[in-house]
Amino acid sequence: MRKRLSSFLITLGEMSLLFWQILIGVVRSPWRGKSILDQMVQIGINTLPVTSIMAIFTGMVLAVQTYHKFRQFELESWVGSVVATSVTRELGPVLTAIVVAGRCGSSTAAELGTMKVTEQIDALKTLAVDPIRFLVIPRFLAAIVMLPLLTVFTDFVAILGGYLMGVFRFGIRSSLYIDATTNWLDPEDILSGLTKALFFGIIIIVVSCQRGLDAQGGAEGVGRATTSAVVISSIFILVSDYFLTLMLP
Amino acid sequence: MITISNLWRGFNKNQVLRGVTLTIEEGETMVIIGRSGCGKSILLKQIVGIMKPDKGEIFIDGVEITSLNEKELSQVRLKFGMLFQGGALFDSMTVAENVGFYLSEHTKLSKEEISLRVKERLSLVGLEGVEHLMPAELSGGMRKRVALARAICTNPKVLLYDEPTTGIDPVMSAGINRLIRKLQHELNLTSLVVTHDMACVYDIADRIAMLHKGEIIEIGTPQEIRSSPNPIVQQFIIGSSEGPITGDS
DSSP: OHHHHHHHHHHHHHHHHHHHHHHHHHHHSOOOHHHHHHHHHHHTGGGHHHHHHHHHHHHHHHHHHHHHHHHTTTOGGGHHHHHHHHIIIIIHHHHHHHHHIIIIIHHHHHHHHHHHHTTHHHHHHHTTOOHIIIIIHHHHHHHHHHHHHHHHHHHHHHHHHHHHIIIIISOOOHHHHHHHHHHHOOHHHHHHHHHHHHHHHHHHHHHHHHHHHTOOSHHHHHHHHHHHHHHHHHHHHHHHHHHHHHHOO | OEEEEEEEEEETTEEEEEEEEEEEOTTOEEEEEOOTTSSHHHHHHHHTTSSOOSEEEEEETTEEOTTOOHHHHHHHHTTEEEEOTTOOOOTTSOHHHHHTHHHHHHOOOOHHHHHHHHHHHHHHTTOOSOTTOOGGGSOHHHHHHHHHHHHHTTOOSEEEEESTTTTSOHHHHHHHHHHHHHHHHHHTOEEEEEOOOHHHHHHHOSEEEEEETTEEEEEEOHHHHHTOOOHHHHHHHHTOSSSHHHHHO
16 A cells, blocks of 8 residues: 555656656747647547537436426526536536547557657657657647637537527427526636636646656556556546636636 | 766666676777676666666766766767667658658758658668658568668767667578678777677677676677686577576576
8 A cells, every 4th residue: 555655656746747847848949830730630630529429418418407407496498507507617628638538648648658668769869859848748738729629619519419408309499598508608617617628638648648658568568557547637637627616716 | 988887777676787897999899798687778778878877977988977967968869879679660650750850850951851861871771662661561670770770860979789680580680780790880880789699799799798697797809708718608608508697597
């Protein structure tokens, strides 16, 4: 138990150090436009199909659950506002981040882990190229741009899912549903969700890159790094979500 | 050229290098032999600054490198080219991108000039028309040659070879040995080769050093090593399963 705890604390320390190195690199080194764009496609565009499915069903389920409870108090017309607020403040950023951690965090850890165990990271160093600037920073910059954008997309699709259920399944008048959604949705709700998404993007990249760069011992080590990248990212996302919720307006 | 003094390095409780002291003269080919896992590759990584020793000093052209920071080390590394055991080619890049990587990262040469230099280096290692291929499409021997072309693209003063003939057939091994000799003569390189392939050793070495239990136990010309009275050296070079090495292990 003590060994596990010390190993976890060391990992945490290495993640903090990596984050610091990333920040210095972002400020001091030139940005690699093509690599950043490639990563934006990986994290953003290629994740769209999965997030779309997740978002539309989340919005629909949320509408169903809310409708059944609110009907008891004859507040059916408020379903739109509950769906919109829940999605923009909470479900949009968290679920998007979990999907990105599963899809892109795992592939980042696997790619960097494979590069580590096949000595490609060492080869970069011998060619006087800093692996953090070459491999990590483009991913970091892409993630902090794409996570908020993906979250906006998720919010929109989930709200659309709620609308479809509310209007076509439960017969709520379309204008009433839209009014409830727009009247009760504050810019603060959206901003709070996007701030969370930004933090989650940082968590996913720092965790998955650190796990990948720390991989040891061949295919098994890469597998372990990949699994722990997803598990640690997901836990950090959920824990930080609680604290961010307390801090954000 | 390279002076290693009292170098120690351990991993947890396993002390791999125990006070290694060695000098490599300019222009010579020094071969370090020893059993698998005896710390030969670790020694190479310390010389190129990828790994820090626990204790000891390494001088490259009179500059002590163990106390340098990453930025200063990058400058020292430009004097080296390194051939990794598995080639360590970047598998997301083509052969041409791999070989020209250093030039595109550190020089302002145009694409045409880089392409010309890549062709020239590839032809020096006996490869033509492979520029567009991906590393996964190459045979083991070709990967080593491409990795060698990448290593010499930096115009290094010292070439480090980590098990250059491991995993390839005897005919290809002989070709790699000939290539090491050729590069030493044509580019006037200092070479440090780590291997346990004795055919390769006698083919290329000016001097041989044997690493055993973390220490250099014998240094000499191939003739001197062949006639060494040390039973450990004799067991290793003959390749006998009985003797002090196996008795020790």
